[in-house]
Amino acid sequence: MKLITLTYLFFFLGCLELGGSATKCISINDTYDRDKCYYGIATNTENPQICENVVGTSKYFPGKYGGVGTTSKENCYTTVSLEIGIREGDLTVCEKFKSAYCYRAIALENIDESLCSKFRTSFEETEIDKCYEDIAIKKNNISICDKIDWNNTKYTCYARIKKDPAFCEQINDYDIKNLCRSYFQ
Numbered sequence: 476m477k478l479i480t481l482t483y484l485f486f487f488l489g490c491l492e493l494g495g496s497a498t499k500c501i502s503i504n505d506t507y508d509r510d511k512c513y514y515g516i517a518t519n520t521e522n523p524q525i526c527e528n529v530v531g532t533s534k535y536f537p538g539k540y541g542g543v544g545t546t547s548k549e550n551c552y553t554t555v556s557l558e559i560g561i562r563e564g565d566l567t568v569c570e571k572f573k574s575a576y577c578y579r580a581i582a583l584e585n586i587d588e589s590l591c592s593k594f595r596t597s598f599e600e601t602e603i604d605k606c607y608e609d610i611a612i613k614k615n616n617i618s619i620c621d622k623i624d625w626n627n628t629k630y631t632c633y634a635r636i637k638k639d640p641a642f643c644e645q646i647n648d649y650d651i652k653n654l655c656r657s658y659f660q
Contacts, residue, residue, distance in 0.1 A: 591622075
């Protein structure tokens with residue numbers, strides 16, 4: 476296992492040598508490994524144009540902010556947009572890359588719940604609710620939980636802020652109820 480990890484590390488670092496030149500990736504025959512190389516360089520250099528070279532369909536590349544897209548290319552763009560958008564606090568980057576996760580991350584970075592609903596058309600409803608939950612927990616402000624539409628997320632929010640697992644029992648979804656309970660184990 477250590478040998479595989481070291482091999483991957485040397486491969487990945489090799490792709491990033493000389494300032495992250497994407498030309499190094501061209502010579503890699505395996506699509507998955509070539510995509511990993513491009514993905515690593517794009518995120519390291521914060522250059523979304525390199526993501527155009529990602530051709531595989533794997534959702535593997537989660538980046539620093541978690542797996543967010545339906546393809547490697549989408550995850551690459553999203554991760555790069557998050558890096559740029561959060562660092563600069565520039566919401567236009569989120570719009571450009573159509574990344575709901577970017578909006579959510581900037582809202583959380585700025586601890587500003589108004590950003591959760593500002594982009595209602597860009598967010599899926601569950602993302603809006605998760606945005607409110609994240610900020611409510613970060614601010615330790617239960618009144619923000621009241622803005623959450625989906626009851627399962629709302630009860631999880633209440634439980635985490637009040638530090639009361641009894642709220643978890645009001646959740647109907649088995650998996651979400653167990654997730655809520657796991658915060659108290």
